[in-house]
Amino acid sequence: MTGKRLPYFEEHTEPLPARIATGLHKIGLAMKQQAWLQANQEGLSATQGQILAALVAHGPLTGSELSERLGITLPTISDSVRVLVEKTLVTKSKDPRHPRASLLTPTKKGAMLGARARSWPEFLAASVNDLAPEEQRAFFSGVMKMIRTLQEQGLVPVGGMCVTCTYFRPNVRTGASPHHCAFVDAPLANEQLRLDCPEHGLAAERARREIWDQFMRPG
Numbered sequence: 275m276t277g278k279r280l281p282y283f284e285e286h287t288e289p290l291p292a293r294i295a296t297g298l299h300k301i302g303l304a305m306k307q308q309a310w311l312q313a314n315q316e317g318l319s320a321t322q323g324q325i326l327a328a329l330v331a332h333g334p335l336t337g338s339e340l341s342e343r344l345g346i347t348l349p350t351i352s353d354s355v356r357v358l359v360e361k362t363l364v365t366k367s368k369d370p371r372h373p374r375a376s377l378l379t380p381t382k383k384g385a386m387l388g389a390r391a392r393s394w395p396e397f398l399a400a401s402v403n404d405l406a407p408e409e410q411r412a413f414f415s416g417v418m419k420m421i422r423t424l425q426e427q428g429l430v431p432v433g434g435m436c437v438t439c440t441y442f443r444p445n446v447r448t449g450a451s452p453h454h455c456a457f458v459d460a461p462l463a464n465e466q467l468r469l470d471c472p473e474h475g476l477a478a479e480r481a482r483r484e485i486w487d488q489f490m491r492p493g
């Protein structure tokens with residue numbers, strides 16, 4: 275005698291985390307393809323575009339700082355910077371903080387291309403716009419937590435996010451804006467948290483863990 279069979283999709287559906295990962299993989303492929311297409315139109319490689327965009331967003335940086343922020347190896351950064359200097363899109367000057375390092379600054383044309391490269395992920399923002407406000411909030415919270423986990427695993431550069439910032443004071447009050455940014459001395463709501471803040475100051479490893487624990491324990 276055979277037992278009662280489960281409904282088809284209960285037996286033939288991958289767990290939700292695996293399907294979310296598949297969805298993110300598809301989005302990742304679309305991003306790669308768009309970045310490649312748009313970089314090509316500008317006569318750049320995707321990495322060169324990312325470098326120019328980072329220099330426009332954060333101001334002059336060294337090669338090591340770029341490598342850290344973009345999660346790209348230093349030799350790859352150095353190769354791309356060499357080409358950007360040859361194309362007169364970036365200039366090198368002595369870094370007053372580290373005399374042996376060079377500070378990279380975009381030229382006028384480099385800054386213009388960098389500003390355009392910053393808008394490359396806009397096609398994604400347009401699709402996120404179609405989500406309902408509560409879906410956007412849940413998605414943002416999920417994305418932020420995923421990035422934090424990947425940062426802890428060393429797979430995503432640690433930086434730019436409020437939840438790893440020395441100025442971030444999580445859940446210091448109740449209400450719609452429970453957090454506080456000590457850099458600008460202003461309250462922050464969950465949906466206002468930054469993922470790529472130019473003023474970000476990286477907290478020490480232990481402090482990062484404490485900030486996260488406090489963040490995950492709403493008053």
Ligand code: SF4
Pocket residue numbers: 434435436437439440441442443454455456457458468471472473474475
């Ligand atoms: S400085 Fe930027 S990253 Fe740091 S807490 Fe303030 S808004 Fe967030």
